[in-house]
Structure formats: C-alpha cells, structure tokens
Amino acid sequence: MSAAIEVKLIGLSKSFGEVKALNNFSLEMAKGELVALLGPSGCGKTTALRALAGLQPLDSGKIIVHDEDITNLPTSKRNMGMVFQSYSLFPHMSALENVEYGLKMRFRNFQVLKDRKNQRNYWT
Amino acid sequence: MQNKERVISLKKLETNNLFRKSIPYLGVFPFALLAFFFLIWPTLVVVYGSFQNLEGGYGFGSLIEVATNEKYLNGFKVSIQLAAYSAFAGAVLGGLFSWAIANGNREGYFRRLVLAASGVFAQFGGVMLTFAFLATFGFNGMLTILANSYFGENILTDASWLYSLLGLVVVYTFFQIPLMLIVFLPAIENLKPEWKEASESLGGSTANYWLKIGAPILAPSFLGALLLLFANAFSAYATAAALISQGAPIVPLQISFAISGEVSRTNPGISKALAVGMILVVVVVMFGYFKLQNKVSKWVKS
Amino acid sequence: MRNFKRIDVWRWLIIGFVGAYLLIPVFAMLEFSTRGAPGERSTEAWTAIPTFPKLLSSIFSSLQLAVVVILAVVFILVPTMIWIHLRLPHLRRYMELLCLLPLTIPAIVIVVGIAPTYRALYQVFGSSPITLSFVYFILVLPYSYRSISASLFSIDSHTLSEASRSLGASTIRMIAGIIVPNIKVGIMSGAVISIALVLGEFTISNLLNFETMQVVINLLGKRDAATSVAVSLAALVFAFILLAILPTTNRSRSSKLKTNRKVGMVIK
Numbered sequence: 001m002s003a004a005i006e007v008k009l010i011g012l013s014k015s016f017g018e019v020k021a022l023n024n025f026s027l028e029m030a031k032g033e034l035v036a037l038l039g040p041s042g043c044g045k046t047t048a049l050r051a052l053a054g055l056q057p058l059d060s061g062k063i064i065v066h067d068e069d070i071t072n073l074p075t076s077k078r079n080m081g082m083v084f085q086s087y088s089l090f091p092h093m094s095a096l097e098n099v100e101y102g103l104k105m106r107f108r109n110f111q112v113l114k115d116r117k118n119q120r121n122y123w124t
Numbered sequence: 125m126q127n128k129e130r131v132i133s134l135k136k137l138e139t140n141n142l143f144r145k146s147i148p149y150l151g152v153f154p155f156a157l158l159a160f161f162f163l164i165w166p167t168l169v170v171v172y173g174s175f176q177n178l179e180g181g182y183g184f185g186s187l188i189e190v191a192t193n194e195k196y197l198n199g200f201k202v203s204i205q206l207a208a209y210s211a212f213a214g215a216v217l218g219g220l221f222s223w224a225i226a227n228g229n230r231e232g233y234f235r236r237l238v239l240a241a242s243g244v245f246a247q248f249g250g251v252m253l254t255f256a257f258l259a260t261f262g263f264n265g266m267l268t269i270l271a272n273s274y275f276g277e278n279i280l281t282d283a284s285w286l287y288s289l290l291g292l293v294v295v296y297t298f299f300q301i302p303l304m305l306i307v308f309l310p311a312i313e314n315l316k317p318e319w320k321e322a323s324e325s326l327g328g329s330t331a332n333y334w335l336k337i338g339a340p341i342l343a344p345s346f347l348g349a350l351l352l353l354f355a356n357a358f359s360a361y362a363t364a365a366a367l368i369s370q371g372a373p374i375v376p377l378q379i380s381f382a383i384s385g386e387v388s389r390t391n392p393g394i395s396k397a398l399a400v401g402m403i404l405v406v407v408v409v410m411f412g413y414f415k416l417q418n419k420v421s422k423w424v425k426s
Numbered sequence: 427m428r429n430f431k432r433i434d435v436w437r438w439l440i441i442g443f444v445g446a447y448l449l450i451p452v453f454a455m456l457e458f459s460t461r462g463a464p465g466e467r468s469t470e471a472w473t474a475i476p477t478f479p480k481l482l483s484s485i486f487s488s489l490q491l492a493v494v495v496i497l498a499v500v501f502i503l504v505p506t507m508i509w510i511h512l513r514l515p516h517l518r519r520y521m522e523l524l525c526l527l528p529l530t531i532p533a534i535v536i537v538v539g540i541a542p543t544y545r546a547l548y549q550v551f552g553s554s555p556i557t558l559s560f561v562y563f564i565l566v567l568p569y570s571y572r573s574i575s576a577s578l579f580s581i582d583s584h585t586l587s588e589a590s591r592s593l594g595a596s597t598i599r600m601i602a603g604i605i606v607p608n609i610k611v612g613i614m615s616g617a618v619i620s621i622a623l624v625l626g627e628f629t630i631s632n633l634l635n636f637e638t639m640q641v642v643i644n645l646l647g648k649r650d651a652a653t654s655v656a657v658s659l660a661a662l663v664f665a666f667i668l669l670a671i672l673p674t675t676n677r678s679r680s681s682k683l684k685t686n687r688k689v690g691m692v693i694k
Contacts, residue, residue, distance in 0.1 A: 055321050075324035076332075082325040088318040092340050101336070102326035148513045152521075155506040158498075159524055162564045166539025167531055173539070217444055224440040227433065240669035243619060244662060245448060249626030251644045252658035256451040259458035259655050266454040298451065301444060352529075359532030362628035366644055376534040380633060383538065399535040410530045 006031045007052075012061035014047055021047040025061070046085075053082045079106070167403075174400045176393030186393030190401055196378065200401060203358055203374040206289060210296035211353035217297070218304025218353075219346060225305065226312040239309075242302035250362025257295050261286050289372045295363055300353050307352055311345035311420070348416035355409045359402070375402055452662065459656035471652035478650075480642050481657065487555040488639035492624040494559040496617045499570050502563070504613060507571070508605050511578055512587050525571035528564055533629040536561065544634050555636040558627075565630075566623050570616030577612025581605075614672055622665045 007029040014022040021044045029035050037045045050056035052063060054075035063071045070078055081102075089098050177185040190196045225238055248256075260267050263283045271280040285291050315338060323333040361376035375398055382395035462468025476482060510517050528536075540561060551557040583605055590600045606613070628640040639661065647654040 053321075053325050055324070075321070076327050076329050078325075079327070080325060082322075084318055084322060086318060088316070088322040090319060090322070090337055090341075092337075101323070101328070105323075105327035105332060148509070151509040151513065152506050152517065154502050158502070158560065158563060161543060162540065162561045163524070163527060163531070163536070165543065166536050169539035169542060170535055217447070220440045221444045224437040224444075227437055237670055240666055241448070243669050244622055244665045247619065247622035247626045247665075248662065249628050249640050251628050251640045251647070252626065252662065255643070255647060255651070255655045255658050256455050258651070260451045260454035264458075266457045267450070298448065301448065355529065359534065361532075361534045362632075362640070365628070365632065366647070376532070376629075379534050379538060383541075383633060395538050399538045402532055402535055403530070406530050406532060410526075 004031050005029070006066060008062075008064040009048070009052065010062040010064065012048065012051055012063070013059045014044075014051065014056065015059060022051070022058070022061075049082075053080055054078050055082075076105070170396045170399045170403070173396035174393055176396065177391065186391060186397040187400070189391075189394065190397040195373075196375075196398065196401075199373050199375045199378045199398075200405075202289065202372050203376075204405070206292055206296065206372060206374060207354045207358035209293045210300050210357045211350055213293065213297040214300025214304050214353050214357075215308075215346065215350045218301040218349075219308055221301060222305050222309045222312050226309060226315075230313075239306075242305045245302040246299055246306055248299055250360060250364070251366045253295060253298060254363055254366035257286060257291075257298070261291075287367055287372075292364065292367070292372050292374075295367075296357050296360065300357065303353060303356060304349055307349045308345060311342060311349075315341065344416045344419045348413045348420070351409050351413040351416070355406050355413070358406060358409070452659070455655050455659040455662075459652050459659060461652065471650070471656045474650070474653050475657060475660075478642075478646065478653065480637065481639075481646060481653075484555075484637050484639045484642035485657070487637065488625055490556060491559055491562060491638065492621045494556060495562045495566060495620050495624055498559065498563045499566065499616055499620060500613060503567070503570055503616075504574060504606065504609075505601060507574055507578065508583070508601050511583055522571070522575075525567040527567075529568045533565065533627075534633075536564075537630050537633045540630075541634065553636070555631065555638050558631055558634070558636055558638065561630060562620075562624055562627065565627065566616070566620040569619040569623065573615040573619070574609060574612040577609035581608045583608075618669050618672055621668060625661055625665060 005028045007027075009025060009027040012022045012025040013020070025044070025048060027035075027048075037048060039045055047056055051058055051061075054070075054073065058071070061071070062069060065078075089095075090101065093101065174187055175182050175184070177183050225235060228235055257265075259265055261280065261283055262268065265283065268280050268283055271278050279285075286295070319337055319341075320333055323337055328336070359376070361380065364372065364374055364377050365380065379395050379398045379402075382398060459471045460467045460469060462470065507521070510521050544557070544561075547557050547560075586604050586608070587600055590604045595603065625639060627638065628644065631638040632641050632644070639657075643654045643657055646657075
C-alpha cells in the first residue's frame with residue numbers, strides 16, 4: 001500500500017569549505033507524508049531543506065518533484081511553501097500584506113485573491 | 125512609608141538638596157563650556173549680527189537685501205543647484221556602490237580597504253581635492269594631455285569647464301560618493317537575506333523583490349542619505365575657494381567675500397544675513413533627514 | 427570558488443566605474459607630481475617639500491592640532507558621554523542634538539560668528555594654530571559622537587557600572603578601567619575620523635588666517651603646483667594608512683566576546 005513517491009532527493013552533496021554539510025544525502029517522500037528531519041545542530045537539516053526550496057546551491061545531486069527534475073529551477077518557480085526559523089516577516093508591511101504577498105506573486109488572477117482574502121475570516 | 129523615602133537608588137539622586145542634586149551636572153561642565161562658546165555663541169552672534177544694517181544701525185535691512193538682491197538670490201540658486209546635482213549623482217552612484225560592496229565578502233580585506241579609503245575621501249579637504257582634479261583635468265592635467273595626444277582637439281582641451289557649475293558638480297560628486305557609502309552601506313546590510321529568500325519561496329522574482337520589498341525598505345535611508353549629501357555639498361566652501369570659481373558664485377564664497385572685502389566695512393550685516401540664509405536651508409534639510417532616520421530606526425528594531 | 431553569476435558582473439562593473447572615478451584623480455596626482463624632463467619621471471617636487479619651511483611647520487602644526495583634538499575627544503567628550511549615559515540619561519537627547527548641530531551649522535557660518543571669539547583668544551594664545559583645537563573639537567563632534575555612542579549602546583554599561591561599583595571601584599576607576607576599554611572601538615573610530623577632518627580642514631583656518639597645512643598648500647599651489655599636489659597626495663596616503671590599519675570596526679568580534687567580557691568583569 002505504498003503511496004506515490006512525490007519528492008525524491010538523490011545524492012545531495014554540499015560542502016562549506018572543509019565542512020561537508022550534506023554527504024550524498026538521499027530521501028524519498030510520499031504524497032501526504034509528514035517527514036521530520038531530526039538531528040543535532042550542524043548535521044545538515046537546514047541545508048537539506050534550503051536545498052529543497054532552492055535557496056542553497058548544491059555541489060552535486062538531483063531533486064525530483066512530480067517526476068520533474070527541478071534541481072536547476074530557481075526558487076520562485078518551485079511552488080513550495082517555506083516557513084522560516086526566524087519568521088522572515090517583511091517589516092514594512094502589515095500582517096495582511098505579508099500574507100497577500102505570496103498570493104499576489106502566484107495568483108495574478110484577482111478574483112482568486114479576493115476569494116482567498118475572504119477565506120481569511122475563516123482563520124481569525 | 126517613611127522607609128520608602130530613605131531608599132536611595134543608584135541611578136537617580138533623590139534628595140531635596142538642590143546643591144547635592146546639581147553636583148552630577150558638574151561632570152558635563154567642561155563639555156558644556158566648549159559647546160557654548162564655540163558653537164552656540166557663534167550661532168547667536170550670526171543671528172544677532174544679521175540684524176545689523178548699513179552704517180551700524182539695526183533692522184531688517186541686511187536680511188531684506190540678501191533676500192531680494194539679484195546677486196545673492198543667484199548665489200543661493202547656484203548653491204542649491206550644485207548641492208542638488210552632486211547629491212543626486214553621489215546618492216545614485218554611491219548607492220549602487222554600496223550595493224556592490226554589501227554583496228561582497230563582509231570579512232575580507234577588500235571591503236576594509238574600501239571603507240578606509242571612503243573615510244579619507246569623504247573628509248578629503250577641498251583644497252587637496254581641487255589639486256587632484258587640476259592634476260587630472262586641468263590645462264596640464266594627466267587626462268587632458270592624454271586626450272589631446274590621442275584625439276587632438278577635444279572637449280577636455282579647454283579645461284575651463286572645471287571652473288563652471290558642471291566642473292564643481294563633478295568635483296563635489298567625488299566626495300559625495302564615499303560619504304554615501306559610509307552613510308548608506310549599513311542600511312543595505314540591514315536588508316536581511318531571509319527577506320529575499322522568503323520573497324523567492326513565495327514566488328516572487330528578483331524584480332518583484334526589489335520593487336515591493338527592497339526599495340520600500342531602503343527608501344527612507346536612501347532619502348535621508350540624499351538629504352545629508354545635499355547639506356554636505358551646500359555647506360562646502362574649500363573646493364570652490366581653491367578653484368576661485370567665477371562660474372559658480374555660491375553662497376559660501378559670497379560670505380567669504382563679504383567678510384574680507386569692502387562689504388564688511390559698509391554693511392557688516394550682509395555676511396551674517398547670508399549665513400542665516402544658509403542655516404535656514406540646512407536646518408530644513410536636516411530636519412527632513414532626522415525624520416527619516418526615526419522612521420528607519422523603527423524598522424531596524426524589529 | 428563560487429560560480430560566476432550575472433550579479434557578479436554587475437558588481438564589478440559598478441566597482442570598476444566608481445573605483446575609476448575615485449582613483450584616477452589620485453593617480454593623476456602621482457603622475458603630476460613626478461613630472462620631470464619630457465618623457466622622464468622626477469622626484470623633484472617631492473624632495474622640494476622640506477625646502478619650504480612654512481610647509482613643514484604647517485604640517486607639524488596640523489599634526490599637533492590633530493593630537494590635541496583627539497586628546498580633547500578622549501578626555502572631555504568620552505567622559506561626558508559616559509557620565510550622561512549613566513547618571514544623567516534625561517540629558518542624552520540634548521547632548522545628541524548638540525553634537526549633531528555642527529552638521530547643521532556649516533563651517534562657513536561658524537567662522538562668521540566665531541571671529542570675535544577668536545580675536546579675544548588671540549590676545550591670550552597668540553597666533554599659534556593650536557587655538558583652532560577649540561573649534562575643531564566642535565567640528566568633529568558629530569562623527570566622534572556617533573561612533574562612541576554606537577559603542578556605548580552596544581555594551582550594557584549600566585550593568586557593568588553597577589557591577590563594578592558593587593565590587594568597590596571608584597567612579598574614575600569604573601569609567602577608565604571598565605567602560606572605556608569596552609568602547610575602545612568607537613573611540614578609535616572617532617579619533618581616526620578626527621585626524622582626517624583636522625588634516626583636511628580649510629574653511630575656518632583660512633578665514634581666521636591661521637597657517638594650517640591646507641592653508642599653506644593652497645598658498646603654495648599658486649607658486650609651485652607640483653609640490654602642493656605632492657603634499658596633498660602624501661596627506662591622503664597617510665590618512666588612508668591610518669584608517670586602514672587601526673581597528674575601527676569590530677563587528678564579528680564584539681558579538682562573540684561581548685557576553686564573555688560582561689561575565690568576566692562581574693566575576694573578576
């Protein structure tokens with residue numbers, strides 16, 4: 001009863017100078033699966049996640065999502081949500097504008113934007 | 125109740141004795157003395173003296189003269205133009221330069237050298253600056269001679285452009301760029317890389333980021349720096365004095381003529397009225413600068 | 427070795443352009459001051475420097491002035507700032523305003539208003555340019571204040587002072603032995619900018635008829651341009667070397683050592 005594999009990290013390697021953050025790291029994640037990376041600090045968890053999001057260039061390795069090789073795809077095109085450790089809120093925008101930003105970037109369609117805005121009331 | 129009154133805090137002197145209360149203020153006395161005699165007092169002298177008139181009388185005569193005489197109005201106009209152009213050029217070039225430096229190695233030697241050089245260039249005395257540009261673009265300047273030997277007669281041959289408004293703008297921009305770097309680099313470096321990453325992971329391109337996030341966050345600092353550059357150029361005297369610029373009769377030059385020339389004998393108030401005019405312009409500009417700085421500090425704290 | 431991205435091309439283009447703008451005139455100064463017979467280089471302009479007595483004495487005066495100003499910054503400004511920071515915090519706003527005022531009041535304006543004061547000082551101190559140190563101290567205020575206050579704010583001076591007091595240090599001991607070493611960076615930075623400012627100042631010294639280095643360079647420029655350029659270049663290089671070698675920024679160090687210093691002080 002294995003669910004379809006959606007995300008494959010294949011042989012990711014990244015060194016920072018002499019420190020090998022990722023050493024031929026591989027991982028497969030199925031659709032709907034909740035995966036947690038645990039480990040002591042400095043073991044490469046953040047590096048792996050950032051690599052997946054496209055924020056960390058790799059020395060070698062491949063990332064496949066939905067059977068598509070996105071290793072060289074820029075972050076903005078990867079359509080992945082990332083919650084940062086330090087929140088990374090834009091200081092000059094209100095909370096609403098912060099939320100809207102992602103929607104504006106992805107959905108050029110304003111109707112969708114309005115619908116999502118109305119959905120906001122659901123959450124508050 | 126009585127015990128509370130006897131508690132003495134380390135930070136504040138809670139005593140009713142006026143004498144004991146004023147002792148800490150003695151600590152600032154030497155500084156206050158210097159500040160008073162060499163900053164406050166001269167300013168007061170200037171303001172007071174601007175009310176001096178022809179033949180030593182008192183009134184608004186000098187101030188009105190400065191505000192209405194073609195010669196002085198032109199002086200202010202040229203001063204403001206010079207300051208504005210060089211501030212703008214310095215802000216843009218310096219801003220780009222700041223960005224370029226900020227994106228480099230923050231611990232490296234290059235950056236350190238660049239900052240050291242900027243500190244020196246920004247304070248580079250007007251006289252030395254003038255000689256540097258005369259050595260470059262003057263009638264016997266290095267570039268003038270080079271251009272002449274390669275191109276024959278060209279725009280650089282007649283070096284008198286250096287003495288015009290254009291020349292002054294080019295020379296002033298030379299010290300505006302490093303000043304911009306010094307003032308603006310911290311602002312650019314305060315742009316957290318996480319913001320760019322957050323924007324990217326939300327689907328925004330580089331253009332989106334700069335348009336919607338980078339530029340709005342940097343705007344107050346940039347404008348503030350621009351104002352500072354303006355005030356800096358507006359107040360400058362040495363460069364123009366060393367160039368003895370006839371083509372750009374800026375206010376500081378007019379003030380120096382007023383002090384040392386005929387004018388001071390007939391109407392000692394003119395130089396002071398001109399000075400008051402300068403103070404007014406700079407105060408307005410610096411006020412804007414401080415307002416913008418406050419705005420920025422709100423965000424930096426977050 | 428990072429991959430060369432497009433962004434690096436832009437970076438170096440900009441650095442190249444601005445670098446050229448700033449360095450070509452400096453190079454031209456070198457070129458100009460070493461001109462000899464056609465096609466040859468000569469150090470004549472440079473070796474001639476000591477032959478102008480006024481030049482040498484003015485350089486010496488300016489250097490002395492710089493030293494006096496730095497002393498004033500260290501022994502008057504710094505204690506005052508620390509004092510206000512610790513004991514009279516409500517005065518801090520005024521002090522800040524005062525220290526930023528010289529940016530708002532141009533030197534040319536100060537000269538106009540200070541002439542009578544200096545006429546009086548002339549009676550007491552004569553025509554030595556060292557009397558300029560009073561007004562120069564005021565001129566360096568904005569820059570020194572900014573760097574020292576940045577340092578003061580980055581350390582927890584209240585805790586440090588209370589800890590040292592509770593351990594028995596006198597006020598002077600606390601200021602000199604505990605606070606000052608922790609703000610050394612800010613003081614150094616302020617001092618170095620002061621040197622650059624004093625060496626480069628012309629407006630006030632010229633209009634008050636003091637013979638500082640800049641004034642003499644200007645006078646000399648009319649007679650012997652090459653030597654003036656040579657001295658200017660020397661001053662520039664001197665100030666640059668100072669700024670480059672003295673530790674004026676301490677960012678990575680301070681964040682790591684700050685807490686250690688604080689704890690160390692209390693325990694000691």
